[in-house]
Amino acid sequence: MDALDLAPHDWRHPRPLRRPRVILRKTPASASPTPTSPAPSPTPPPAATRESSLHLLRRFTHGITPDLLAHATAAGGARSWFTAQLAPSTVPDPVGDEIDGWFAFLQRTPEELYTRSRNDTEGVWAVMWDLARWTVCRRLSSARQLQEMMVDFWSNHLNVPVGNDDAAYARVDYDKVIRANALGTFEHLLQAAVVHPAMGINLNNNVSTKKAPNENLGRELLELHTVGVDGGYTEADVKASARILTGYRVDLWPAYKAWYDTSRHATGTVSVMGFSSPNTSADGRAVTLSYLSYLAKHPKTARHIARKLCVKFVNDAPSDSLVTAVANAYTSSGTSIPATLLAMIDHPEFSSSVRAKLRNPMEDWIATVRALGIVVERPTTSSSFVNAMHWQYVGLGAAPYAWSAPNGYPNEGAAWASAGRMLNSFNLHRTMAAHYWPKDDATLPDLHTYLPALPATLQQVLDTVGTRLLGETPGSVVSASVAALLGWPLSKRVTARELNYYWPIIAIACTLLDSPLHLYR
Template sequence: MGYRPARYPQGAPVLKPRDRHLLRRFSYGLTPTLTRQVKRAGGGSDWFEQQLDPRRVPDKQGDKSGWWPSLDRGPQEIWERSRDGVEGGWEVMGDYQRAVLMRRIHSRRQVLEVMTELWENHFNVPVNADLVYTWRRNYGDVLRRHALGSFSQLLQAAVTHPAMLLYLDAAVSTKDHPNENLGRELLELHTVGVGHYDEDDVKNSSRILTGWSVDRFRSFAARYNAEDHWTGSVQVLGFTDPNAGSDGRALTLRYLDYLAHQPATAQRVARKLAVKFVTDDPPQQLVDELASVYLAGDTQIKPVLRALVRHPAFRSAEGQKVRDPGEDVAASYRALRVRFAAPPAGSAGDPYGANAVLWQSTTLGTAPFAWPRPDGQPLDNASWATPSRLTSSMTMHWSLAGGWWPKEGVHYRGPRAWMPRRRIRFDKLVDHMCRQLLGQTSTAALLQACCQACDVGPRDVITYQHPVVRWRFHWLIGTLLDSPEHLTR
């Protein structure tokens, strides 16, 4: 039997391959609505340029954090409620993870969300680390504000933020006992990388950061304690300063700006972007070009992204990146256009879809910002292309395709809602569903897989009374969601 794909010309529009590739890398999944937005913008490049200025993109429905009231509480109140057994910090962090997933699913500012995730992993503060729950939601908001600005300002905002100070022990660092955790990770992970510094650099890096603190176990207010700042001459790499004053805040900002402008930092940032958006082993020429743009642009991120998407290596890397668990969850819900309701407070809200998405992501391998080490969640394919991950994804796709779990606080489109008309040949139905779920037309491989899954022939006529509509439609949806076209980005 031949599996020549048919076309359903009345179906959802599709993008040119290069535009589709751009959106798969810089969004959490294609939808017919997103495709129309791209076409209205004039194409992928114009859409991308609009996305680089999020203020130009209305996003009234993107932020669902109001569904979880504790995310708007201040650090002291969150701490006191946890201390008194009213609501654990881990519960607040679970709600933060859910709000993040909801934003990825619903936001029209897709590039901003993708970049925010990238930087929250680069400057990783695990949501389950001690005491960070008091400040972790604010930390994510701060990084979002800087996600498309300059890396120098992003670095300054991340390193001096109370969540980072709490996580890497700078909040308890003093001039008499400088804690080296943040000073070391700043060099090893956030900027220049291993091989570009020595232990003396780590010590002086840590001394520069003394004074930044958090009022732990009381108000949890961020503060600067001048009496805790180490004074005396410091040198890190080529950065030197007499460090004579007790207020080292300006010194810290100068130091971080120096690190942001280092060629080694430019290389690390460029490589991270290339691995995330191009391929696991990007050509050195691409990394060098991006690093050059980064330095020439005073560490501005937008010019680097523009150079990346214009590069031939990006255009030729279609299908080479695997979606990680969080991306798969977001993309699946986006493809199926599931509608969510705000969950009620307490245990009554546990089965609601907006809460269940966190367990789905965890089952697939990880939840947002739960990576336990400061190096952040991996970006490579091998970490997310295991057999157990694949079977877990298939299980999730099957549950969503059938509308079986979650069942409360969600609305799924039924088979008849997906059918473009009452009678349609199966090969044309597959093309219609490929346009709806994958943002592309059918292929011979997809048609064959759908025929075999649903036990029908390409030219069989499907009606509302056909078994495909009555009880096999989730087989069709699940097959498309299990395809490489959905599992890669």
């Protein structure tokens, strides 16, 4: 794609421009320090090894950083890092723990959130904004990057939007359920999520009764969550599915109350896609869990989940060979999510899918902040980075959990490849690289500290800055784009005086971020 022309004047005759104020604050102890000396010349490992490692890290983290690369190296390579990440509780996460302490809502029950909203102490909509902020902070800074990726994936698959004001009271607790099961088994995840009050409210199961079963959750359970739209279920299956799920109640007046109501459960024989039960007990919870277990292990669910994972993490049109291999691992492991992921990354199609996935706007926003080395801090005012960033990524689209329909955000790149989206991304990259806004209560590294010892050729400058921002050198096409933008040949030896201007370094950073090297995962 073409480089974004940021030039306010002729690059070949630069004049000094006043730099914006850069706020430097104390960096959390475990975060990457801001460079204070010229960056060393890159000394990458063999190309094939480095490329495969970067590919795995790009797909299963929210963006390459020097800290991430160091951790992967210390772990013995990207795949060893990945394997360790499959057990998030064993991964120390001091920065993530610190971030958790910034948000009081995490400690409140649905009942408390309801009471606070009803008495005008704190609107539940404000809690949902903070849930998004906390989620983004964790994606930015947590050492448990794979867990954050899978929380995103499963939250989208089992979507309960934060815009549902009634479900919002239980949405924080729902997030905890997703996180607790994101790297466990799909069977347990499905059982916990489907009967959760947030899901019940969002898909009307909280008002479903034996006299008037509401089919919304019963249908979406089949169509979206398990066997898929082509799963072969019938209308009779949908009706029986809805009857099984009756009894899970949530009331929102005069107080929040979630419970199982045996008087509302529809008894009598049920049959759904090979599952059957006499369903004689007024307490249908055991039948429900058995039904959900059956659906989780269904062969069509295995293929539906496998394909969705492959579209998210491999390419938009995964081969039948890949989907079959992943589905087989899912089935043979008893729906183990780690085993399923390992089968996917070990398939040859994964290693050949380098830069086959376009980042959506939210992924781009997070990866941009990570690439630029911005470190967020505890918010103190409405203009603090952590608070103000919400309006920035909401404006871009794809804010966390904001998709209103039950099917979740699309994972295919075509949904995010419009000209308008690209222009918005280009503008984002300039805004963030230039430290325009937001900038309070954050460490904003001076990009000039990412330069090599000068003088150096323009190509050496690009290789050093590219390695710092993206984890790799930019290559001939992107390098030529920067050279054309600056009006300097790649062989030109650039002096400190020539680069001691505000716009040239911004032009370099923005062109790197505007390129496919950054926009594609």
